[in-house]
Amino acid sequence: MIYQESETVELKSVVVDDIKKEIIAFANCEGGKLYIGVQDDGTVVGLDNPDGVALQVSNMVRDAIKPDLTMFLHYETLNENGKQIVAIDVQRGTERPYYISKKGLRPEGVFVRQGYSSVSATNTAIRCMIKETDGDYFEEMRSLEQDLTFEAAKKEFSERNILFGEAQMKTLGIMTHDGVYTNLGFLLSDQCVHTIKAAVFQGTTQNEFKDRKEFSGSLLRQMDEVYDYIDFRNQTHSSFQKLRRIDQRDYPETAVREALLNLLVHREYSFRASTFISLYMDRIEFTSIGGLVSGVTLKDVMMGISVCRNVKLANVFYRLELIEAYGTGIRKIMEAYAGTGKEPKIETSDNAFKIILPNLNVQKPDAVLSKNSVEEDAVIALAREQETFTRKDVEKTLRISQTTCGRLLKQMIGKGQIVQEGRSRNTHYRLAE
Numbered sequence: 001m002i003y004q005e006s007e008t009v010e011l012k013s014v015v016v017d018d019i020k021k022e023i024i025a026f027a028n029c030e031g032g033k034l035y036i037g038v039q040d041d042g043t044v045v046g047l048d049n050p051d052g053v054a055l056q057v058s059n060m061v062r063d064a065i066k067p068d069l070t071m072f073l074h075y076e077t078l079n080e081n082g083k084q085i086v087a088i089d090v091q092r093g094t095e096r097p098y099y100i101s102k103k104g105l106r107p108e109g110v111f112v113r114q115g116y117s118s119v120s121a122t123n124t125a126i127r128c129m130i131k132e133t134d135g136d137y138f139e140e141m142r143s144l145e146q147d148l149t150f151e152a153a154k155k156e157f158s159e160r161n162i163l164f165g166e167a168q169m170k171t172l173g174i175m176t177h178d179g180v181y182t183n184l185g186f187l188l189s190d191q192c193v194h195t196i197k198a199a200v201f202q203g204t205t206q207n208e209f210k211d212r213k214e215f216s217g218s219l220l221r222q223m224d225e226v227y228d229y230i231d232f233r234n235q236t237h238s239s240f241q242k243l244r245r246i247d248q249r250d251y252p253e254t255a256v257r258e259a260l261l262n263l264l265v266h267r268e269y270s271f272r273a274s275t276f277i278s279l280y281m282d283r284i285e286f287t288s289i290g291g292l293v294s295g296v297t298l299k300d301v302m303m304g305i306s307v308c309r310n311v312k313l314a315n316v317f318y319r320l321e322l323i324e325a326y327g328t329g330i331r332k333i334m335e336a337y338a339g340t341g342k343e344p345k346i347e348t349s350d351n352a353f354k355i356i357l358p359n360l361n362v363q364k365p366d367a368v369l370s371k372n373s374v375e376e377d378a379v380i381a382l383a384r385e386q387e388t389f390t391r392k393d394v395e396k397t398l399r400i401s402q403t404t405c406g407r408l409l410k411q412m413i414g415k416g417q418i419v420q421e422g423r424s425r426n427t428h429y430r431l432a433e
Contacts (some may be wrong), residue, residue, distance in 0.1 A: 003042040005116045006031035013039045013054050016107055020064055020100060025118035026090035026100045037085030053086050053204030066180055067095040097129040104146040116272055138270045139184040139312050148181050148189035152218035160320055173312040184312050187219050187269060196222050196230055198277040207411040218308040219264055233279060237361040250359045251284060252336035258329040259286045259355045260336055261322060265314050281414050282362040286355045291348050298348055301330055375408055383431045390428050
């Protein structure tokens with residue numbers, strides 16, 4: 001028989017550590033044959049102890065390669081002109097990507113066949129193999145990052161007297177049965193790369209920042225820190241009915257809590273973009289990546305129908321008693337505003353989901369308009385006549401200076417009467433909806 005290296009044939013004169021790389025590459029691609037006892041040029045040198053060589057390779061595969069690949073290898077001793085060699089038939093595996101356990105699911109640990117050589121796989125190729133093997137459910141896929149810690153998660157579980165060991169991780173889907181962390185594990189780990197960006201704005205537009213912060217780490221840590229960030233700014237205002245004092249926070253705590261949990265549980269984590277929380281004078285907006293799950297409408301959501309995108313993540317939150325049951329969050333938000341005269345809004349697109357909570361202590365637009373100055377009434381009349389207007393339009397109509405006009409427009413924006421759009425020379429204004 002003539003021996004020659006190809007995409008599916010590899011020749012080795014003796015057992016070397018690189019044999020692991022060749023076997024992984026075959027298993028990750030279309031399979032192949034490895035002949036031991038044959039030099040690179042095809043010369044048969046033979047082996048003194050072929051059975052020992054087969055056992056050595058078998059132990060190497062069992063101890064150093066993950067997932068278990070032993071069932072996809074077949075060993076055979078061949079006799080070539082009185083010299084014995086070992087032929088190892090490697091089949092394409094069903095749990096790709098296979099990798100050197102010490103290196104992990106990284107390019108230095110995963111190999112593929114390229115021409116006559118075995119080379120490191122790219123991160124893109126690794127993701128494709130994971131998706132092909134594990135399916136399209138992001139949280140169930142094996143994580144590319146395996147060097148994970150869970151200090152924040154351990155703290156949350158401990159505070160609720162819930163065990164959080166390896167057995168519990170496997171039950172929850174944080175780890176596979178062979179000890180590999182999933183993307184769910186990655187989301188709950190301290191190394192999670194998905195962040196929440198929060199910003200506080202002056203007035204009702206994004207023209208002027210008051211504060212901004214980005215929250216990172218475990219989703220459980222982000223949950224606690226973001227809630228505290230909002231709660232610190234959720235002011236309490238007092239009013240009186242005769243001699244009775246009534247305290248009311250800007251936003252019902254239940255509504256804030258449920259909107260934040262919705263942001264965490266239902267977002268699309270296969271995208272790396274951050275989620276956003278924007279605090280204005282008159283509202284908070286929670287914007288998450290990922291629109292409604294296919295087949296579910298906004299009307300369905302308002303009726304309490306919920307199809308969870310991240311079922312295992314929701315189950316973790318359920319175990320931690322953060323959520324009660326699927327589909328109750330939106331209803332709780334609406335109930336928190338019952339009888340207040342204000343109502344939360346939900347907006348959706350193909351790739352985003354937004355919950356808008358109105359500030360209970362901001363005066364209604366109608367009440368604000370009833371106390372307008374003469375100048376404000378003139379600006380509103382101009383806006384109704386032209387739909388949009390510029391600063392120069394106001395200066396000309398009211399015959400006021402640029403400085404006075406700027407102060408008037410800023411005041412009206414702050415009161416929620418008008419909205420500024422565009423920037424620089426393209427800046428214009430319109431009535432607030």
